[in-house]
Amino acid sequence: MIKVYGVPGWGSVISELMLTLADIPYQFINVDGFDRPGPQRDLLQNLNPLCQVPTLELEDGTVMTESAAIALMVLDRCPHLAPPVGSPERLQFQRLLIWFVANVYPTFTYADYPERWAPDAPEQLKQNCIEYRKSLYLWLDNHLQATPYALGKTLTLIDVYLVVIRTWGPRQEWFSAHTPNITAIADAVCQRPELHKVLKANEII
Ligand SMILES: N[C@@H](CCC(=O)N[C@@H](CS)C(=O)NCC(=O)O)C(=O)O
CATH class of the missing domain: 3.40.30.10 (Glutaredoxin)
Incomplete structure (x- = not known):
């Protein structure tokens, strides 16, 4: 296993x-x-x-x-668990998958352990990363037009990133106030019965 x-x-x-x-x-x-x-x-x-x-x-x-x-x-x-090969949604899926790990995830690498990277100015590095991350999420929210999931009617693996990142900094209250599309998609994922056990075990619901 x-x-x-x-x-x-x-x-x-x-x-x-x-x-x-x-x-x-x-x-x-x-x-x-x-x-x-x-x-x-x-x-x-x-x-x-x-x-x-x-x-x-x-x-x-x-x-x-x-x-x-x-x-x-x-x-x-x-x-x-991804849109079919050849569909326009497939390209969006590929783009967003790499976008998350290339742009969003490094902001955690640097902001979670700022003293590792900028021992002389850790707080400044942390704050800059958090502000940059917020700007990424605002762009993403504008880019997400489909419902109920990120790429339309069918849940894909991109939706998994959305429901998880919504619980991380800048935290759920910020997402509720600034990113209605991310919020709606994350809420829809939380409704999936097959995910309840894992979501609960990880304190996402
Ligand atoms: N590129 C990796 C990033 C994983 C990552 O940064 N995970 C965080 C926890 S959410 C971590 O392990 N941080 C510890 C560290 O970077 O030292 C991925 O997409 O899986």
Whole structure:
């Protein structure tokens, strides 16, 4: 069975939700505290030198990291979780998938541990990243025109990112006030009964 190394509510929930949608069984291994020296960090770093979650160990022991790569792996097994090849929505799916990990995720890398990158001005780095992230979300919200999900009537793996990031900084109240489309899509994902157990375990609902 696939092992998902993670922390409840952190990036590992993105993989947990994707695997759940694809009906792929997995075992969750809690590595809470991995971002400080200790046994959890040693365990994770042994698998993933970047020491980040999500980190997966596949059925055959292969290590898999990077949420977008994990999404593509899930799609290989369960293609209906993305729009069909050749459709305009497919291109949007591909664009947004890479957009998230190329633009949004690094703002967490730098803002969550600012002293690592700017020991002389950590607070400034943190604030700049948070403001930049907000500008990304405002662009995204304008770009999302479909309902009830990001790409229309069918839930895709992009929707998983939306329901998760809405719980992270700048937090749900900010999203409610500034990003009505992200909010509506995240609310729609929260209604999916097959995701309730994982959403609850990660305190998203
Ligand atoms: N590019 C990675 C980013 C993963 C990531 O940054 N995860 C955060 C937790 S949500 C993390 O592990 N941070 C610890 C660190 O960067 O040291 C992905 O898309 O999976």
